[in-house]
Structure formats: structure tokens, C-alpha cells
Amino acid sequence: MRISLAVADAASFYCAMILLGMILLGSTRENSIAEEPVKGSQFCDRPCDEIYVVGEGETLNTISDKCDDPFIVEQNPHIHDPDDVYPGLVIKITSSRSRKMMMR
Template sequence: MRDSRTSSSEMTAWCSAVVLLSLILLLSVRENNASGSPRGSQFSEKTCEDIYVVGEGETLHTIDDKCGDPFIAERNPHIHDPDDVFPGLVIRIAPFYFPRKV
């Protein structure tokens, strides 16, 4: 009787370990897919919030296209030259969404 309890608890432990490892692997793959996207789609994955951190390869024009704020330079007096935007620069944006026609 003791052997059946031991094997049962060992089986439960192994199943729990397999489930835990599967979850860790799944979350790791999802995180890598989100961060390891091709360069062309990196802009579409970011969200447009009030405060925006410029990513590598982005310009005010690409941020405007993505977020819908054509007045980024006007809203950010610390940007003296619109062509001098660099990764890590923190800017304020106000996304503008056109109303949908029904």
C-alpha cells in the first residue's frame, strides 16, 4: 500500500513539473515573439499613449503616421529640430482619431 501512495505522489509531482515547465515555455515564447518582431512591424506593436518614447528608426513622421498626431513638434518645445529625434527621447503626443462613418 505504501508503494502505491509513493508512486501516486511521484506521478502527481511529475505532472505538476511538466505543467509548470510548459507554462514557463509558453510564456517565454510569447514574450520573445512580442519583442523579437521584424523591424517593419515594430512600430505597429507600440501603443500610442500621452507619453511616448521614441524607438530606434522612428521619426516624427512615422510616429505621426502611427499615432495620428501631426502636431508633435508643436506639443514638445524641447524638440528644437524635428529632424533631430533619437531613440529614448520622451515626447508628448495627443492621438487624434477620426470618427467612423456609420
């Protein structure tokens, strides 16, 4: 009985250490991805590329009209609330024109 308890304690300790290491590694990678946030105004020349960065004062409705993509929420599962869109949010855009070309 004591041996199985010792083995269980050791296994749980090592699992906890591995989990802690994964959490620390994940948080380190997340913080080192970008030092400076990307602004929507940097993409004014090509406003409706496949990857779109939301600018100041934009909503999903204005972006949908501008880029001719009525299915923004469906293509971006990371948007849980369509009203919670903020500058710097990265979304995927597939315009109706691009969608028609893919269907051919």
C-alpha cells in the same frame, strides 16, 4: 567707501556660493533620476499613449502617422530640430481621436 566695498565683496561671494550650490544640486538630481534608459520597445503593447518613447529607427513622421498626431513638434517645445530625434527621446502625443474628445 571701504565699508561699501567690503559689503559688496561679501554679497558677491555669498551669491556665487549659492549659485554654485544650486548648480551642484541640479546636476545631482539630474543624474539620479534614471539609472537605466527606457527603450521604445518596452511600450509595444500601448504604442500611442500620451507619453511616447522614441524607438530605434523612428522619425517624427513615422510616429505622427502611427499615432495620428500631426502636431508633435508644437506640443513638444524641447524638440528644437524635427530631424534630431533619437531613441529614448520622450515626447507627448495627443491623437486626433483624443483631441476630438477633449473638444466636446
